[in-house]
Amino acid sequence: MTTTTEELESIVNDVLYTPWDLRTGNTVPRAENVTLRGGAVELDAAVLYADLAQSSRLATEFDRRVAAKVVKSFLACSTNLIGDHGGEITSFDGDRVMGIFVGRTKNTDAATCALKINYAVTKIIKPKLSSYFQSVSNSGFTISHATGIDTGTILAVRAGIRGANDLVWIGRAPNLAARLSDLREDSFGSYISEDVFKVMSDDAKYGGYPRQLMWEQRSLQWLGGAVTVYRSSWTWRP
Secondary structure: OOOOHHHHHHHHHHHHHOOOEEEEOOOOOOHHHOOOOOEEEEEEEEEEEEEEOOHHHHHHHOOHHHHHHHHHHHHHHHHHHHHHOOOEEEEEEOOEEEEEEOOOOHHHHHHHHHHHHHHHHHHHHHHHHHHHOHHHHHHOOOOOEEEEEEEEEEEEEEEEEOOEEEEEEEOHHHHHHHHHHOOOEOOEOEEEEHHHHHHOOHHHHEEOOOOEEOOEEEEEEEOOEEEEEEEEOOOOOO
16 A cells, blocks of 8 residues: 555654653663653663674675674674673664663763773684685775764654654764764774763773773864764773
8 A cells, every 4th residue: 555645744743743752761761662652761871883894895895694794793792792781782773783871880881892892803803704704814804893982861762653663862972973983093993972081980991001091082073063082992801
């Protein structure tokens, strides 16, 4: 059955004129806990995106089964580490995973998780898969990634139609975190916003012996202006 213009107009009108049933949450909601018609949950959260680099090249230049094992390894390691640090997996988008952290230590947890994902990629996934698949090592393709994190108030709303819907996350944090995960800068695998850096604990800021700052400040052009972010090439062994 084809959807008519009148039906589409009715859908938009329903969205426009239905008041929000807004509540504040302290846990990450599931889709079934948010009503499709007008439901919304407001959260104070840290949002993490981990994104595999050069996935288009990986998918087009290599055997699909090889590409799939690289993607599966990356997503499996990332999702396990997000869960280990109290994050909730909220979506997958091809070779990218999104996690949301709430609670008092959310920013520290997310930043530490990013450094551990960097360890997994550089110390485990890259050497193991490059060694196993000669097509990868012989091509000069480098398995790499970026993880981006921002923090703030976000809104979870349920979008779609009955039988085909999911939560979408509205706010600066999901958008800036996604933008940071798109960055590709040499050996830097972890990027956090200034808001994350300011409130996370010193354990997530300093490492090594003697202890030194693991994050480097830089400026990023975003939405027509400059924002301060921090990047790191450090790894943290899980």
